[in-house]
Amino acid sequence: MTTSAPIRSESPSALASVHPEQPWAPAHGAVVPWQALVAWTTSITRAFIPWLVPVTLLWLWHISAVNGWLSTRVLPAPLDVVTAAWTLAANGELWTHVQVSSGRALSGLAIGGGLGLLFGLLTGTFRTAETLLDSTVQMVRNIPALAMIPLVILWFGIDETAKLFLISVSVFFPIYLNTFHGIRNVDPGLIEMGRTYGLSGWRLYTEVILPGALSSILVGLRFSLGLMWVILIVAETISAQAGIGYLTMNAREFLQTDVVLVGILLYALLGKLADVFARSLERYWLRWHPGYQTPGH
Amino acid sequence: MTHTHTPPTAGGVHLQVHQLTKTYGSRTVLHEAGLNIEPGQFVAIVGRSGCGKSTLLRLVAGLEKPTAGGITLDGEPLDGLSEHTRIMFQDSRLLPWKRVIDNASLGLPRQSKKAALKVLEQVGLAERANEWPSKLSGGQRQRVSLARALVHHPQLLLLDEPLGALDALTRIEMHRLIEGLWQTHGFTALLVTHDVQEAVALADRVILIEDGRIAMDEAVNLPRPRSVGTAAFAALEKRILDRVLQKPQDETAAHDTTATWPGVAAHGLRWAI
Numbered sequence: 001m002t003t004s005a006p007i008r009s010e011s012p013s014a015l016a017s018v019h020p021e022q023p024w025a026p027a028h029g030a031v032v033p034w035q036a037l038v039a040w041t042t043s044i045t046r047a048f049i050p051w052l053v054p055v056t057l058l059w060l061w062h063i064s065a066v067n068g069w070l071s072t073r074v075l076p077a078p079l080d081v082v083t084a085a086w087t088l089a090a091n092g093e094l095w096t097h098v099q100v101s102s103g104r105a106l107s108g109l110a111i112g113g114g115l116g117l118l119f120g121l122l123t124g125t126f127r128t129a130e131t132l133l134d135s136t137v138q139m140v141r142n143i144p145a146l147a148m149i150p151l152v153i154l155w156f157g158i159d160e161t162a163k164l165f166l167i168s169v170s171v172f173f174p175i176y177l178n179t180f181h182g183i184r185n186v187d188p189g190l191i192e193m194g195r196t197y198g199l200s201g202w203r204l205y206t207e208v209i210l211p212g213a214l215s216s217i218l219v220g221l222r223f224s225l226g227l228m229w230v231i232l233i234v235a236e237t238i239s240a241q242a243g244i245g246y247l248t249m250n251a252r253e254f255l256q257t258d259v260v261l262v263g264i265l266l267y268a269l270l271g272k273l274a275d276v277f278a279r280s281l282e283r284y285w286l287r288w289h290p291g292y293q294t295p296g297h
Numbered sequence: 298m299t300h301t302h303t304p305p306t307a308g309g310v311h312l313q314v315h316q317l318t319k320t321y322g323s324r325t326v327l328h329e330a331g332l333n334i335e336p337g338q339f340v341a342i343v344g345r346s347g348c349g350k351s352t353l354l355r356l357v358a359g360l361e362k363p364t365a366g367g368i369t370l371d372g373e374p375l376d377g378l379s380e381h382t383r384i385m386f387q388d389s390r391l392l393p394w395k396r397v398i399d400n401a402s403l404g405l406p407r408q409s410k411k412a413a414l415k416v417l418e419q420v421g422l423a424e425r426a427n428e429w430p431s432k433l434s435g436g437q438r439q440r441v442s443l444a445r446a447l448v449h450h451p452q453l454l455l456l457d458e459p460l461g462a463l464d465a466l467t468r469i470e471m472h473r474l475i476e477g478l479w480q481t482h483g484f485t486a487l488l489v490t491h492d493v494q495e496a497v498a499l500a501d502r503v504i505l506i507e508d509g510r511i512a513m514d515e516a517v518n519l520p521r522p523r524s525v526g527t528a529a530f531a532a533l534e535k536r537i538l539d540r541v542l543q544k545p546q547d548e549t550a551a552h553d554t555t556a557t558w559p560g561v562a563a564h565g566l567r568w569a570i
Contacts, residue, residue: 092356189386189388189390190390190392191392192360193384193386194392194403194404195378196358196382196383196384197383197403197404197445197449198380198404199403199404200447207392207395207403208392211392211394211395212394213392251540286394287395287429288393288394288395288429288430288431289394289431290394290431293429293431
């Protein structure tokens with residue numbers, strides 16, 4: 001009926017690989033073997049190039065460690081790090097520490113993020129809540145969570161509560177701010193449309209306002225996840241009886257640089273995992289959004 | 298008002314507008330406008346931008362409150378939104394996070410997908426029911442928004458320049474579609490447009506609003522389906538268009554300002570904005 005078909009963006013590689021009408025290709029569309037070989041080699045090379053620098057660096061590190069150019073007090077050999085990780089994983093120590101650390105991080109996120117979401121929804125939805133609360137939140141936001149460490153230790157000691165408090169406070173603000181902005185930036189035209197189509201109250205909220213704010217809320221979540229690990233690392237470094245921070249600080253006392261490195265890599269891995277999780281949430285919840293659709297679907 | 302139209306089915310509302318005035322601060326947008334629209338009649342409102350035609354539509358929709366005067370639907374005074382009125386907006390205003398079928402069934406009880414699918418079929422988009430709105434073209438989006446309005450069986454359909462952003466071919470298709478659905482459903486229709494040809498093609502009556510007042514009320518007595526090419530159509534379109542263009546006071550005022558610049562010939566000036 002309508003003339004224009006929906007426009008789909010296709011990745012250049014997809015265009016290049018599936019293209020039967022090349023003018024220089026032989027008749028009746030047959031593909032000559034050498035062409036396929038060239039295409040295959042090109043794609044392999046392209047996939048390999050991004051790994052070139054990291055692999056070279058790793059190899060240089062290995063060579064210098066093996067030849068003794070690099071003291072093990074500065075950096076252990078890469079293979080030693082792998083061995084240390086393997087030993088820790090095999091005797092179960094690794095999993096206990098990862099579990100304790102993740103538990104801390106996630107409970108902090110649940111408390112702080114939950115409160116941030118709640119307050120953001122409140123101030124975003126009700127003007128009176130905004131006038132009452134928003135300026136206070138904006139003032140408190142300027143205090144870096146880490147600056148409060150001495151006070152937090154006085155309040156809660158060096159217990160679990162102190163760590164939970166620090167994480168909760170720091171993840172609160174990104175989620176709060178982005179929820180507030182998300183709610184405020186929902187297209188007023190859509191809200192007006194919803195009202196004229198008989199939506200009001202809870203249904204208007206769940207079908208128009210909340211989905212409209214969701215992409216912004218998820219941005220807040222990703223910021224919070226990043227902060228969550230940073231604060232956790234600092235909190236665990238101050239004092240801990242278990243967790244990745246305890247593992248690394250303990251290893252430092254005994255100059256076990258390999259274990260220290262395992263701890264650092266664990267933090268990196270957990271941070272990456274959290275980000276992958278947040279991205280997959282985005283891909284699912286925002287699958288209607290052209291920016292999150294994979295080409296061709 | 299002289300023209301009477303017998304609707305195919307008695308599904309329309311009797312819309313009356315009495316001495317309607319709307320002011321924003323010191324600016325009067327609508328000045329004691331009066332209208333009587335019979336049930337099932339298709340009325341087009343034309344006028345230059347900023348003449349108050351969209352304001353009239355928003356008042357009839359119940360989206361805004363009049364400063365003075367009132368609106369009645371079947372004799373009942375209008376107060377706020379009416380469940381018998383549906384609007385088709387210029388930008389389709391589909392919810393991007395709902396699939397086409399869920400957009401079409403917006404505001405219905407959750408189990409009434411069947412009704413939505415039926416209306417989607419009427420606008421020719423049943424096979425796109427599970428797509429996201431972002432995958433549709435502009436014309437298809439407007440068809441979904443038309444389906445979303447019709448699924449509620451409105452007695453009054455308000456169309457706020459719904460085809461303004463579409464290309465000419467799609468627009469002609471949409472004219473046929475809207476006309477056909479209007480004939481089937483029998484609702485009263487109020488179309489706001491800046492396109493006189495569109496008004497003449499669709500409406501029983503064309504009303505011109507000028508400076509917030511109703512300046513012309515012209516019946517369109519052409520047989521349906523209408524063809525743009527006929528002499529009678531062209532004559533009527535020209536007459537209305539001439540009337541719309543009668544008061545070009547804005548241009549003369551602008552011209553006078555440029556002429557007062559000392560030492561510069563007025564025709565030699567080109568503004569870069």
